[in-house]
Amino acid sequence: MPINHSNSSIAVLLPCYNEEVTIGKVVRDFRKALPSSVIYVYDNNSTDRTAEIAESEGAIVRKEPRQGKGNVIRAMFEDIDADVYVMADGDDTYPADDAPDMVAKILDGYDMVIGDRLSSTYFQENKRPFHNFGNRLVRGSINHLFDAQVTDIMTGYRAFSFTFVKTYPVLSRGFEVETEMTIHSLNNNLRLFEMPIQYRDRPEGSVSKLDTVGDGIKVMSTIFRMIREYKPLPFFGGLGLLIGIIGLILCGGVTYEFAKTGLVLHFPTLIGAVMLVITGLLLIIAGIILDVMAKNDRKTFIIDANKFAYIERCNSN
Known part of the structure; x- marks a missing residue:
């Protein structure tokens, strides 16, 4: 049953590690797109001014000492209570303008809304060919095994319901957490909605934290483990x-x-x-x-x- 739209609380979750180049703009963009939301920046042991800049822009900054995106998301889901959660990265690759539509879908009763990069500009904007190949490989494997048609398995731009956040067991420690979320949702037949978004590559001066080979191995091992457990x-x-x-x-x-x-x-x-x-x-x-x-x-x-x-x-x- 959808919850009351007018009284709904919205939390914007931004896991960050050394994003001083972009975090200020990201916070401002989400503040403009979702004026009534509370923006949380979880600083994952940054060595630059990420936390300072985010706080100066009005975000609530918290520290997560356990390194890895999965650990940050686990802390966020445990600490924060809201009716709707919007999760994005602090690298300014996801447009905040799409957030209100994602929130609306959650309020209409969906458990998770996926910001689909691959149907729009991802393959043109992303200059890393192995990342593109990895996305196709992971998508094909999971859709085949779970008889699904999810386009973007690994996107970091998502919206969640309160029920999803409080019942989802975050097991992964790193970037493979997005893949784990998708498999968990498909296995439990949750209500998913994919929304195409305009992905853009990192701006000049912003450095990716992804390790193509290392994170790819982790993602594939996560798929292997979850197939073993779920199938x-x-x-x-x-x-x-x-x-x-x-x-x-x-x-x-x-x-x-x-x-x-x-x-x-x-x-x-x-x-x-x-x-x-x-x-x-x-x-x-x-x-x-x-x-x-x-x-x-x-x-x-x-x-x-x-x-x-x-x-x-x-x-x-």
């Missing part, structure tokens, strides 16, 4: 089926030799084949058990989400 039956069942088929093929060869000669000529092959078949069966059984547990986790999540939605409605009334 255990396809993951373990498929692996078990593959190993079991290899074992059966090897068993078939030994059986054929025995039928022709009356002798088992390759005992090591027979033992290994039987072990492969047993391993395959165990993996399939493990997949079935973990799938039941994953479904129970989704039921628990729905119950918790309903509780927070009830609390939100009571507070808004």
